[in-house]
Amino acid sequence: MPVHPPRPTGPALNALRAFEAAARLGGFSKAAEELCVTSGAVAQQVKGLEDWAGADLFERQPQGVVLNDLGRQVLPLAERAFDQLAATVQEIRAVASPNRLHIAALPAVAQLWLSPRLPAIRRALPDLVISVTAMEQAPNLGRDPFDLTLFLGDPEDGQVVATDEILPVCAPDVAGRVMQVADLAQLPCLSDSSWSQDWAVWLQARAGAETPQLRGPVFSLYALAVQEAVNGAGVLMGHQCLIEQDLKAGRLVSPFPQAVPTGKALVLTARKPVRPPLARLIAALSESRL
């Protein structure tokens, strides 16, 4: 008696994932960021799930969404399910290619800290295949397929590789024109768009220093700003851990050598469980020197 056709089906898995992310992160736009889509896409997915269920999961408010009773009730279940699913995915990855490791790092860190160290590490650990992906926000190791992250952040968040200290730097032939802090007003002061506070932090920490109005070009890539500083375009607020090699090579010098700690640090976090290949990479990174 073959009669199939219209069987009711479960909701789309992607819709469930969108719900879980939105609920966990507390908003469609945050979820959209984690899922690498637009917030409109998340809104549509969640709506689809709500339509399927015949009931809302969020309360819409002008300043965002908040879980309603139903949503609050199912979130823990969904979270556990997707945690489990992510663990499965990572297990597949880890077992299928145990020597393939993937690092997520801030673009500046990837280019200025990691990149100079990688050749030696690759030589020391030739059996490992190490990939690097640069991104602004630290990924969620529970969900994204990375084994290790290197970001500037709270020292509490993981293993501290270096503390973050800043000091002005410039090309040697520019240094002659910077004798005191006030001179900075006469020179282009390079800055990075996502670290726009650097100058303010440094000026404020130099207790008693007058705070001249500074101006200069803004870069969207810190490595680009460093390059421009090397080229003599002006004075850059340098993050010590990122400009080590340029200082050492003399391409950059510091007119005011007092470094100021920002309270942040270059922090390394690793996926658990830490299997041997990953442990070896962590050790190599921790011990690496320029």
Next chain:
Amino acid sequence: MPVHPPRPTGPALNALRAFEAAARLGGFSKAAEELCVTSGAVAQQVKGLEDWAGADLFERQPQGVVLNDLGRQVLPLAERAFDQLAATVQEIRAVASPNRLHIAALPAVAQLWLSPRLPAIRRALPDLVISVTAMEQAPNLGRDPFDLTLFLGDPEDGQVVATDEILPVCAPDVAGRVMQVADLAQLPCLSDSSWSQDWAVWLQARAGAETPQLRGPVFSLYALAVQEAVNGAGVLMGHQCLIEQDLKAGRLVSPFPQAVPTGKALVLTARKPVRPPLARLIAALSESRL
């Protein structure tokens, strides 16, 4: 320093589901059936997952696929994840509309057993919204969005609503032509395509009876065969629990009243946990009489 674009992403959730189903059920075609798609679709999904992982999960053999080491290792994880996910989905359904219940039943059971009883049940439980979907294979309550199933199967599998007993039936004016078993060879013997053994089972159980060669039209829907029998088209092997109303109304009579048990039963299974609305429906079904 906004630099996003090419982030490695996890595998497609649908691919994971296809893998899980194929691994759990031991074949792409079985998985395809559960997922209501073609086996080619499953094959493609699994291949996509294997490509993502960079390693196979199944060993391809001409008579099917079997899990390899990697697949065997991740199956338990995937199973737990999807169990959890299914539980989440069912929770959403149950909490969003607790009075909406969905029954899955064999088409014959839906039409001939359930349908006559439903009006009274709906009257007795007016707050419940009861949907019925007919299907050949009992759904997997752990995965599909049904609350209750009614199928002919092993009595051990759930709550027995009625044992399955068969006996020949026909319209009253046909009965005069059937005095002994041998007469059956002279009449069309109706049968259902998915219960083609019925006649053989009955003939064999009538110990000592000669087994005449029977012939007659085959129907793909048991309800259709019943209707034809009522119309006087021949003799049908009747399942007692499904033709009760026609016997009672005298539309059908049995020339050989010895019913033969088939060893199967009309079995009811319910989703756990059994919440009050579902419990009420089960009670109503168990107690229902024509």
Next chain:
DNA sequence: GATTAGACTCAGTTTTACTGGGCCTAGAAT
């Protein structure tokens, strides 16, 4: 009063998933 953050909607597009056919292989049935 302007700006901002967050979400909604909708048309258009891209991407993905699925179908339906033909093909292949090995075991089972004849």
Next chain:
DNA sequence: ATTCTAGGCCCAGTAAAACTGAGTCTAATC
């Protein structure tokens, strides 16, 4: 030995999603 069958593979075409991008809306903040 031949069919037959079950199970999977492959491929082109298609159907269905998911996603984008731009425009709106609202309340909160500056």
